[in-house]
Amino acid sequence: MNLPLDRLTNVTGFGMITGADGYLFRPTQVEEFYEILQLAKSTGRQITMRGSGRSYGDANIGSESILLDITRFNQILSFDPQTGVIDCQAGVTIEQLWRHTLESSFWPPVVSGTMFPTMGGALGMNLHGKNAFKAGPIGNHVIEIEVLFPNGEHSVLTQSDPLFFQVISTAGLLGIILRVKLQMHQINSGDVRVLPLSIPNWDAQFKTFENFRNEADYMVSWIDCFARGKSAGRGDFHAAYYMDEPSQFPITLRPEHQDLPDTIMGFFPKSVVWRFIKRLNNRTGMRFTNWAKHTSGKILGNGKPHPLSLVGFNFLLDYVPNWRNSYLPGGFIQYQSFVPAEQAPRVFAQQLELQQAAKLESFLGVMKRHVPDNFLFSHGVDGYSLALDFKITKTNKESVWKLAHQMNELVLAAGGRFYLAKDSTLTPDHFTQSIGPESFQTYAQLKLRLDPDSILTSDLARRLHLDPRD
Numbered sequence: 204m205n206l207p208l209d210r211l212t213n214v215t216g217f218g219m220i221t222g223a224d225g226y227l228f229r230p231t232q233v234e235e236f237y238e239i240l241q242l243a244k245s246t247g248r249q250i251t252m253r254g255s256g257r258s259y260g261d262a263n264i265g266s267e268s269i270l271l272d273i274t275r276f277n278q279i280l281s282f283d284p285q286t287g288v289i290d291c292q293a294g295v296t297i298e299q300l301w302r303h304t305l306e307s308s309f310w311p312p313v314v315s316g317t318m319f320p321t322m323g324g325a326l327g328m329n330l331h332g333k334n335a336f337k338a339g340p341i342g343n344h345v346i347e348i349e350v351l352f353p354n355g356e357h358s359v360l361t362q363s364d365p366l367f368f369q370v371i372s373t374a375g376l377l378g379i380i381l382r383v384k385l386q387m388h389q390i391n392s393g394d395v396r397v398l399p400l401s402i403p404n405w406d407a408q409f410k411t412f413e414n415f416r417n418e419a420d421y422m423v424s425w426i427d428c429f430a431r432g433k434s435a436g437r438g439d440f441h442a443a444y445y446m447d448e449p450s451q452f453p454i455t456l457r458p459e460h461q462d463l464p465d466t467i468m469g470f471f472p473k474s475v476v477w478r479f480i481k482r483l484n485n486r487t488g489m490r491f492t493n494w495a496k497h498t499s500g501k502i503l504g505n506g507k508p509h510p511l512s513l514v515g516f517n518f519l520l521d522y523v524p525n526w527r528n529s530y531l532p533g534g535f536i537q538y539q540s541f542v543p544a545e546q547a548p549r550v551f552a553q554q555l556e557l558q559q560a561a562k563l564e565s566f567l568g569v570m571k572r573h574v575p576d577n578f579l580f581s582h583g584v585d586g587y588s589l590a591l592d593f594k595i596t597k598t599n600k601e602s603v604w605k606l607a608h609q610m611n612e613l614v615l616a617a618g619g620r621f622y623l624a625k626d627s628t629l630t631p632d633h634f635t636q637s638i639g640p641e642s643f644q645t646y647a648q649l650k651l652r653l654d655p656d657s658i659l660t661s662d663l664a665r666r667l668h669l670d671p672r673d
């Protein structure tokens with residue numbers, strides 16, 4: 204039996220470097236998930252799970268497979284404004300969560316740098332936020348998940364089931380998450396108090412993170428990857444703190460207070476900003492942009508706390524619609540490595556030196572503090588992550604991959620990890636080494652039991668040989 208050709212759709216990961224044709228299905232009812240599993244078996248096709256497509260690389264695409272897109276399976280089933288427990292279908296996005304709960308004084312416990320991920324995608328990757336050093340990944344705050352496995356089992360899993368920690372984080376390769384019950388975080392204000400600090404070098408970066416670790420609620424630092432010598436590692440650090448407000452129904456808890464304006468400085472339409480960024484989106488333009496950002500950070504507002512909406516603070520990148528188009532025509536990759544605290548200063552410094560020697564400096568560098576967790580494909584370490592964006596052109600792809608592999612070696616030698624949501628360049632050996640042979644063995648056994656016909660896949664799974672039958 205063949206699948207209807209009119210379902211064939213080309214999709215890409217968020218970085219747009221590769222696309223794949225898949226047979227698109229967007230179910231709205233639980234029964235349809237069963238039917239699609241049956242369809243896959245009867246047609247000999249595999250299934251790739253896809254949320255909002257915000258993973259940068261190839262985790263949400265699957266050449267010639269059934270593309271099971273969960274974005275229409277997006278009902279909030281219940282919310283208790285007393286306890287902050289929310290129960291929702293897997294296609295509900297982070298944006299839907301905060302819009303639904305904010306006026307009851309609740310905010311998602313962990314959010315990514317964009318509000319568009321679905322809960323299915325968020326748990327497939329077990330995303331982290333700028334509060335990773337305190338809150339860990341989002342899976343830590345999940346009370347219950349309902350999962351349909353390709354072998355026909357349908358289970359409700361809680362934190363007392365080992366399988367809970369194995370389905371979450373394994374990139375949609377063990378089971379289909381259908382429903383999520385999540386504990387939201389209680390807040391008193393829709394604003395956070397943000398403290399910006401201009402940071403001169405690596406040494407000061409690491410010291411600042413450690414100094415604020417016990418008091419801040421969120422921490423993040425932007426790194427200028429062009430700076431070298433004594434200025435290597437310079438950037439802007441931001442600590443943010445939840446706030447209290449005297450009023451019982453503060454205006455900051457209304458969604459309209461959070462909504463980002465359509466214009467910049469009151470008149471400039473945000474929708475065209477990416478066209479200006481595109482002009483600067485080359486090595487010279489980005490060297491200048493990074494320098495200008497650091498210089499203005501030193502002069503304007505350095506050390507002066509100010510209030511900012513939770514949306515403005517957490518989802519800065521959503522502020523500029525279609526910003527990724529500035530990387531066209533070749534697209535871009537994000538490379539994020541996680542390195543234990545003791546080794547991170549040396550590894551990150553060397554990663555920057557390698558980029559500079561290759562004249563392939565990342566146009567955007569972002570650093571965060573993390574803690575370990577119990578999930579099977581965990582990227583959490585007691586240490587730091589550095590996320591790096593690389594523009595891909597017709598001529599530089601091979602050199603960027605070579606650079607990534609050199610940086611991987613540094614990370615692996617330091618006992619570090621990688622994050623599949625941000626990966627495009629790992630080899631099977633690199634990935635197995637990073638999670639360790641024991642975790643890989645556990646995964647392989649689970650895959651054979653829960654997905655005996657190897658139904659769940661993705662181009663990432665094929666690239667990293669995540670099917671033990673390969």
Ligand SMILES: Cc1cc2nc3c(=O)[nH]c(=O)nc-3n(C[C@H](O)[C@H](O)[C@H](O)COP(=O)(O)OP(=O)(O)OC[C@H]3O[C@@H](n4cnc5c(N)ncnc54)[C@H](O)[C@@H]3O)c2cc1C
Pocket residue numbers: 217251252253254255256257258259262263273293314315316317319320321322323324325326327328329330331332333373374375376378379380381520624625661
């Ligand atoms: C601008 C930007 C900023 C970001 N910032 C951060 C950040 O700060 N922290 C962070 O951790 N991540 C960050 N990310 C990455 C993003 O949070 C993750 O890639 C997340 O997984 C995207 O969710 P999605 O719904 O788009 O899922 P997709 O990318 O579509 O899918 C992600 C994975 O989940 C699987 N999957 C999807 N649905 C299900 C399901 N129902 N059951 C089982 N598996 C499923 C897919 O097969 C895939 O492997 C950022 C991404 C962007 C574009």
